[in-house]
Amino acid sequence: MLTVVLGWLAAAGVIAGGVLALLVAPRELTQGNVQRIMYLHVPSVWVAYLAFAVVFVASIGYLWKRTAAIDRVAHSSAEVGVIFTGITIATGAIWGKPTWGTWWTWDARLTSVAILFVMYVGYLLVRAMIDDPERGARYAAVLGIVAALDIPLVHFSVYWWRTLHQPPSIMKPGPATMPGAILWTLLFNFVAFTILYLYFVTKRARLLRAQQEATA
Amino acid sequence: MTADHWGFVLAAYGVAVVALGGYWRRLVHLERTLKAPALRATGSPRPARRPVSS
Numbered sequence: 001m002l003t004v005v006l007g008w009l010a011a012a013g014v015i016a017g018g019v020l021a022l023l024v025a026p027r028e029l030t031q032g033n034v035q036r037i038m039y040l041h042v043p044s045v046w047v048a049y050l051a052f053a054v055v056f057v058a059s060i061g062y063l064w065k066r067t068a069a070i071d072r073v074a075h076s077s078a079e080v081g082v083i084f085t086g087i088t089i090a091t092g093a094i095w096g097k098p099t100w101g102t103w104w105t106w107d108a109r110l111t112s113v114a115i116l117f118v119m120y121v122g123y124l125l126v127r128a129m130i131d132d133p134e135r136g137a138r139y140a141a142v143l144g145i146v147a148a149l150d151i152p153l154v155h156f157s158v159y160w161w162r163t164l165h166q167p168p169s170i171m172k173p174g175p176a177t178m179p180g181a182i183l184w185t186l187l188f189n190f191v192a193f194t195i196l197y198l199y200f201v202t203k204r205a206r207l208l209r210a211q212q213e214a215t216a
Numbered sequence: 217m218t219a220d221h222w223g224f225v226l227a228a229y230g231v232a233v234v235a236l237g238g239y240w241r242r243l244v245h246l247e248r249t250l251k252a253p254a255l256r257a258t259g260s261p262r263p264a265r266r267p268v269s270s
Contacts, residue, residue, distance in 0.1 A: 034221040
Protein backbone atom coordinates (compact mmCIF):
# COMPACT_ATOMS: atom_id res chain seq x y z
CA MET A 1 0.00 0.00 0.00
CA LEU A 2 2.80 2.43 0.96
CA THR A 3 4.63 1.62 -2.27
CA VAL A 4 1.51 2.28 -4.34
CA VAL A 5 0.89 5.65 -2.64
CA LEU A 6 4.54 6.61 -3.05
CA GLY A 7 4.41 5.53 -6.70
CA TRP A 8 1.43 7.75 -7.53
CA LEU A 9 2.87 10.66 -5.53
CA ALA A 10 6.21 10.28 -7.32
CA ALA A 11 4.58 10.10 -10.76
CA ALA A 12 2.46 13.21 -10.06
CA GLY A 13 5.43 15.05 -8.56
CA VAL A 14 7.86 14.25 -11.36
CA ILE A 15 5.33 15.19 -14.08
CA ALA A 16 4.42 18.45 -12.30
CA GLY A 17 8.13 19.16 -11.73
CA GLY A 18 8.83 18.63 -15.42
CA VAL A 19 6.02 21.00 -16.41
CA LEU A 20 7.28 23.64 -13.95
CA ALA A 21 10.86 23.25 -15.18
CA LEU A 22 10.13 23.31 -18.91
CA LEU A 23 7.08 25.55 -19.21
CA VAL A 24 6.52 27.65 -16.08
CA ALA A 25 9.94 28.65 -14.72
CA PRO A 26 11.34 31.81 -16.30
CA ARG A 27 14.10 31.77 -18.89
CA GLU A 28 17.37 32.46 -17.06
CA LEU A 29 19.01 35.69 -18.25
CA THR A 30 22.65 34.67 -18.68
CA GLN A 31 22.42 30.95 -19.56
CA GLY A 32 19.10 30.99 -21.39
CA ASN A 33 16.93 27.90 -21.58
CA VAL A 34 19.82 25.50 -21.07
CA GLN A 35 19.65 26.40 -17.36
CA ARG A 36 16.41 24.35 -17.25
CA ILE A 37 18.66 21.25 -17.16
CA MET A 38 19.58 22.31 -13.61
CA TYR A 39 16.05 21.41 -12.43
CA LEU A 40 17.00 17.84 -13.29
CA HIS A 41 20.75 17.80 -12.63
CA VAL A 42 20.76 19.29 -9.10
CA PRO A 43 17.90 17.18 -7.62
CA SER A 44 19.53 14.10 -9.19
CA VAL A 45 22.81 14.69 -7.40
CA TRP A 46 20.88 15.38 -4.17
CA VAL A 47 19.16 11.99 -4.48
CA ALA A 48 22.52 10.34 -5.25
CA TYR A 49 23.99 11.86 -2.04
CA LEU A 50 20.94 10.74 -0.07
CA ALA A 51 21.02 7.23 -1.55
CA PHE A 52 24.70 6.70 -0.77
CA ALA A 53 24.32 8.19 2.71
CA VAL A 54 21.57 5.60 3.31
CA VAL A 55 23.92 2.88 1.99
CA PHE A 56 26.58 4.10 4.45
CA VAL A 57 24.24 4.04 7.47
CA ALA A 58 22.63 0.74 6.45
CA SER A 59 26.05 -0.84 5.86
CA ILE A 60 27.16 0.07 9.38
CA GLY A 61 23.81 -1.22 10.65
CA TYR A 62 24.23 -4.49 8.79
CA LEU A 63 27.76 -5.14 10.07
CA TRP A 64 26.50 -4.45 13.58
CA LYS A 65 23.15 -6.31 13.58
CA ARG A 66 23.52 -8.72 10.59
CA THR A 67 19.86 -8.21 9.68
CA ALA A 68 18.82 -9.10 6.13
CA ALA A 69 16.24 -6.25 6.03
CA ILE A 70 18.96 -3.65 6.64
CA ASP A 71 21.07 -5.20 3.91
CA ARG A 72 18.13 -5.05 1.49
CA VAL A 73 17.79 -1.31 2.16
CA ALA A 74 21.52 -0.81 1.43
CA HIS A 75 21.31 -2.88 -1.76
CA SER A 76 18.19 -1.08 -3.03
CA SER A 77 19.53 2.35 -2.16
CA ALA A 78 22.84 1.68 -3.94
CA GLU A 79 21.03 0.59 -7.08
CA VAL A 80 18.84 3.70 -7.13
CA GLY A 81 21.85 5.89 -6.29
CA VAL A 82 23.73 4.55 -9.31
CA ILE A 83 20.77 5.42 -11.59
CA PHE A 84 20.63 8.98 -10.26
CA THR A 85 24.42 9.42 -10.41
CA GLY A 86 24.29 8.31 -14.04
CA ILE A 87 21.57 10.90 -14.71
CA THR A 88 23.68 13.54 -12.93
CA ILE A 89 26.71 12.80 -15.10
CA ALA A 90 24.74 12.61 -18.36
CA THR A 91 22.71 15.78 -17.76
CA GLY A 92 25.84 17.61 -16.58
CA ALA A 93 27.62 16.68 -19.81
CA ILE A 94 24.65 17.81 -21.91
CA TRP A 95 24.56 21.10 -20.01
CA GLY A 96 28.35 21.48 -20.26
CA LYS A 97 28.54 21.34 -24.04
CA PRO A 98 26.63 24.58 -24.78
CA THR A 99 27.78 26.30 -21.56
CA TRP A 100 31.46 25.35 -21.22
CA GLY A 101 32.03 24.26 -24.80
CA THR A 102 32.88 20.69 -23.79
CA TRP A 103 30.97 17.57 -22.81
CA TRP A 104 33.55 16.55 -20.21
CA THR A 105 36.63 17.86 -18.45
CA TRP A 106 38.75 16.13 -15.82
CA ASP A 107 38.22 18.75 -13.14
CA ALA A 108 37.92 17.76 -9.47
CA ARG A 109 34.11 17.80 -9.28
CA LEU A 110 33.47 15.81 -12.44
CA THR A 111 36.26 13.34 -11.72
CA SER A 112 35.14 12.71 -8.13
CA VAL A 113 31.54 12.12 -9.32
CA ALA A 114 32.82 9.68 -11.96
CA ILE A 115 34.78 7.85 -9.23
CA LEU A 116 31.63 7.77 -7.06
CA PHE A 117 29.68 6.22 -9.94
CA VAL A 118 32.35 3.58 -10.63
CA MET A 119 32.64 2.68 -6.93
CA TYR A 120 28.92 2.01 -6.55
CA VAL A 121 28.77 0.08 -9.82
CA GLY A 122 31.58 -1.98 -8.25
CA TYR A 123 29.47 -2.32 -5.10
CA LEU A 124 26.62 -3.83 -7.15
CA LEU A 125 29.06 -6.06 -9.05
CA VAL A 126 30.47 -7.43 -5.78
CA ARG A 127 26.94 -8.37 -4.75
CA ALA A 128 26.20 -9.98 -8.09
CA MET A 129 29.47 -11.92 -8.31
CA ILE A 130 29.58 -13.53 -4.86
CA ASP A 131 27.39 -16.63 -4.64
CA ASP A 132 27.11 -16.76 -0.85
CA PRO A 133 24.54 -14.00 -0.02
CA GLU A 134 25.81 -13.49 3.54
CA ARG A 135 29.41 -13.06 2.38
CA GLY A 136 28.31 -10.81 -0.50
CA ALA A 137 26.35 -8.62 1.91
CA ARG A 138 29.34 -8.39 4.27
CA TYR A 139 31.82 -7.41 1.55
CA ALA A 140 29.32 -4.95 0.07
CA ALA A 141 28.76 -3.37 3.49
CA VAL A 142 32.50 -2.72 3.85
CA LEU A 143 32.60 -1.26 0.34
CA GLY A 144 29.48 0.83 1.09
CA ILE A 145 31.25 2.41 4.05
CA VAL A 146 34.53 3.05 2.19
CA ALA A 147 32.82 4.44 -0.94
CA ALA A 148 30.83 6.96 1.14
CA LEU A 149 34.10 8.75 1.91
CA ASP A 150 33.94 10.11 -1.65
CA ILE A 151 30.65 11.99 -0.99
CA PRO A 152 32.23 14.90 0.97
CA LEU A 153 35.06 14.89 -1.58
CA VAL A 154 32.51 15.37 -4.38
CA HIS A 155 30.61 18.10 -2.57
CA PHE A 156 33.57 20.13 -1.30
CA SER A 157 35.82 19.60 -4.34
CA VAL A 158 34.65 22.94 -5.75
CA TYR A 159 36.01 24.68 -2.63
CA TRP A 160 39.17 22.63 -2.15
CA TRP A 161 40.41 22.76 -5.76
CA ARG A 162 40.19 25.20 -8.63
CA THR A 163 37.46 23.71 -10.79
CA LEU A 164 35.50 24.62 -13.89
CA HIS A 165 32.36 23.51 -12.04
CA GLN A 166 30.72 26.36 -10.14
CA PRO A 167 30.21 26.18 -6.34
CA PRO A 168 26.75 25.12 -5.12
CA SER A 169 23.95 27.69 -5.24
CA ILE A 170 21.54 25.81 -3.01
CA MET A 171 23.18 22.91 -1.12
CA LYS A 172 25.31 25.22 1.03
CA PRO A 173 25.04 27.13 4.31
CA GLY A 174 23.21 30.47 4.12
CA PRO A 175 20.43 31.68 1.86
CA ALA A 176 20.14 30.50 -1.74
CA THR A 177 21.48 32.98 -4.29
CA MET A 178 18.81 32.74 -6.96
CA PRO A 179 15.45 34.32 -7.85
CA GLY A 180 12.32 32.98 -6.15
CA ALA A 181 10.67 31.33 -9.19
CA ILE A 182 13.84 29.39 -10.01
CA LEU A 183 14.41 28.45 -6.37
CA TRP A 184 10.84 27.18 -5.86
CA THR A 185 10.92 25.11 -9.05
CA LEU A 186 14.19 23.59 -7.90
CA LEU A 187 12.82 22.87 -4.41
CA PHE A 188 9.69 21.29 -5.90
CA ASN A 189 11.86 18.95 -7.94
CA PHE A 190 13.98 18.15 -4.87
CA VAL A 191 10.81 16.93 -3.11
CA ALA A 192 9.50 15.07 -6.20
CA PHE A 193 12.82 13.28 -6.76
CA THR A 194 13.08 12.39 -3.07
CA ILE A 195 9.62 10.78 -3.21
CA LEU A 196 10.67 8.95 -6.39
CA TYR A 197 13.76 7.70 -4.55
CA LEU A 198 11.61 6.46 -1.64
CA TYR A 199 9.27 4.71 -4.08
CA PHE A 200 12.10 2.96 -5.93
CA VAL A 201 13.84 1.89 -2.72
CA THR A 202 10.70 0.51 -1.03
CA LYS A 203 9.67 -1.34 -4.19
CA ARG A 204 13.17 -2.74 -4.81
CA ALA A 205 13.59 -3.79 -1.16
CA ARG A 206 10.22 -5.57 -1.26
CA LEU A 207 11.21 -7.40 -4.44
CA LEU A 208 14.57 -8.38 -2.94
CA ARG A 209 12.73 -9.91 0.02
CA ALA A 210 10.42 -11.81 -2.32
CA GLN A 211 13.46 -13.04 -4.30
CA GLN A 212 15.19 -14.19 -1.13
CA GLU A 213 12.05 -15.98 0.06
CA ALA A 214 11.66 -17.66 -3.33
CA THR A 215 15.23 -18.96 -3.34
CA ALA A 216 15.30 -19.97 0.36
CA MET B 217 21.20 37.29 -25.91
CA THR B 218 22.04 33.62 -25.39
CA ALA B 219 21.04 30.83 -27.72
CA ASP B 220 18.02 28.80 -26.71
CA HIS B 221 19.54 25.30 -26.86
CA TRP B 222 16.17 23.59 -26.56
CA GLY B 223 17.71 20.52 -28.20
CA PHE B 224 20.13 20.11 -25.29
CA VAL B 225 17.33 20.65 -22.77
CA LEU B 226 15.11 18.01 -24.39
CA ALA B 227 18.06 15.61 -24.70
CA ALA B 228 18.76 15.92 -20.96
CA TYR B 229 15.13 15.31 -20.02
CA GLY B 230 14.95 12.47 -22.54
CA VAL B 231 17.96 10.75 -20.94
CA ALA B 232 16.30 11.02 -17.51
CA VAL B 233 12.98 9.64 -18.80
CA VAL B 234 14.75 6.69 -20.46
CA ALA B 235 16.87 5.93 -17.35
CA LEU B 236 14.07 6.25 -14.78
CA GLY B 237 11.44 4.67 -17.00
CA GLY B 238 13.80 1.81 -17.82
CA TYR B 239 14.50 1.16 -14.15
CA TRP B 240 10.79 1.26 -13.32
CA ARG B 241 10.04 -1.20 -16.14
CA ARG B 242 12.77 -3.50 -14.83
CA LEU B 243 11.16 -3.49 -11.37
CA VAL B 244 7.70 -4.17 -12.84
CA HIS B 245 9.12 -7.03 -14.93
CA LEU B 246 10.83 -8.50 -11.86
CA GLU B 247 7.61 -8.23 -9.88
CA ARG B 248 5.67 -10.09 -12.59
CA THR B 249 8.34 -12.80 -12.72
CA LEU B 250 8.15 -13.28 -8.96
CA LYS B 251 4.34 -13.41 -9.06
CA ALA B 252 4.43 -16.49 -11.29
CA PRO B 253 6.05 -19.03 -8.94
CA ALA B 254 4.47 -22.04 -10.62
CA LEU B 255 6.09 -21.22 -13.94
CA ARG B 256 9.45 -20.63 -12.28
CA ALA B 257 9.28 -23.88 -10.34
CA THR B 258 8.36 -26.14 -13.22
CA GLY B 259 9.81 -24.15 -16.11
CA SER B 260 7.70 -23.15 -19.06
CA PRO B 261 6.53 -26.16 -21.06
CA ARG B 262 8.71 -26.80 -24.06
CA PRO B 263 7.05 -27.42 -27.39
CA ALA B 264 7.40 -30.98 -28.63
CA ARG B 265 10.33 -31.36 -30.97
CA ARG B 266 9.20 -31.92 -34.51
CA PRO B 267 10.90 -34.85 -36.21
CA VAL B 268 13.27 -33.79 -38.96
CA SER B 269 12.04 -35.02 -42.27
CA SER B 270 14.69 -36.30 -44.61
